[in-house]
Amino acid sequence: MSRPTVSLCMIVRDEERLIEACLRSVQDWVDEMIVVDTGSLDNTAQIARSMGASVLAYEWNNHFADARNYGLQHAKSDWILYLDADEELSPLGDFDLHKVLQETQASVLSLHLVNYIGETPNEDEAFHIAHPRFFRNHIGLKFKYAIHETLNIDDIFLDRDTTDILGTIPLKLFHRGYMEPITIQKNKFARNMTLLQQEASTPAATSNPWIEYHIASEYYRVHQYDKAFEYVNLSIVRFIQSGKMPPSMLYKLKYAILFNTGSIDGAWPGIEKAIALYPDYVDLHFYKGVICYLKGWYAAAIDVFRHCIESGDMTGQHLILRGTGSFHAYYYLGLCWEKLGNNLEAINAYEKAYELSPTYTIAGDALNRLKEIET
Structure with a gap:
């Protein structure tokens, strides 16, 4: 052959x-x-x-x-x-x-x-x-x-x-x-929004619930979170109305928007429903861990971040932010252990985060700060 x-x-x-x-x-x-x-x-x-x-x-x-x-x-x-x-x-x-x-x-x-x-x-x-x-x-x-x-x-x-x-x-x-640098140079927001709005005005748009998701993504990239939240929710509804389960990245975007607007109460307990739909999506578990941390539920957050680390940074059908199953999770473990007064465990977590990603400077900074305290 x-x-x-x-x-x-x-x-x-x-x-x-x-x-x-x-x-x-x-x-x-x-x-x-x-x-x-x-x-x-x-x-x-x-x-x-x-x-x-x-x-x-x-x-x-x-x-x-x-x-x-x-x-x-x-x-x-x-x-x-x-x-x-x-x-x-x-x-x-x-x-x-x-x-x-x-x-x-x-x-x-x-x-x-x-x-x-x-x-x-x-x-x-x-x-x-x-x-x-x-x-x-x-x-x-x-x-x-x-x-x-x-x-x-x-x-x-x-x-x-x-x-x-x-x-x-x-x-x-x-x-x-x-x-x-490239999105600024090419003014991708203006270009993409023009084409998306044109696409949304066509008869074919009624059968394409992705349009609202992409509009939400564009608004998210330029920090217009209110509009991003409106359109990502509209996309979710349109997928459901068309008899399809909304893809996992829609929920990732939805909860990323809520975090960026400080709407932690708005993210809880809805994140549990999203995880029930996509239990293998490490980013959603990571978001749950951050919610628990921000609510002061440190022991629960530790359990969630350990689950993220066990899951790892797997590349597959889900859109994964590198580190939610590794160095980001270890960093938040460190924050939780600090809140619980266990600086030794916090140092171990920060060390692991920095070891996994030497460019992850916030872990390095936290590690140096704690080591100075301990010495």
């Missing part, structure tokens, strides 16, 4: 600072690189061509899925890998990707997506999730939605068990697009 082929498909605009690193991360093993340029005014297209990519000009129509699907029409390979210019794939190393593609029965394969959120790339300051990026070509899979486009998996594999369709690949994909 011949080796399966792979087409890289991208859409870009004014990405001259990032596109070379993106293409370089995959160029040695993909069979073709298709770059759909939606109107770059810089050297993006020239850089892509110099690296062997086919660059296709496309007139931007405010619809990300349309642009991506234009690239898919030109892809000849057995498999599609889709990336953005602000992403880089980890090196394959000894991993035999083509063997996996040849042997898998799945039609869609997910990677470990690392969404950086800080000032500089740091895996400890990032959200982690398994995200579908490889899919079989020529079976009808394509993108839908004008923004936050997604594959039409449910439409193609209607009523089929997703365990037969989805698989994973142990490779990391690093995404810089929501680091603060």
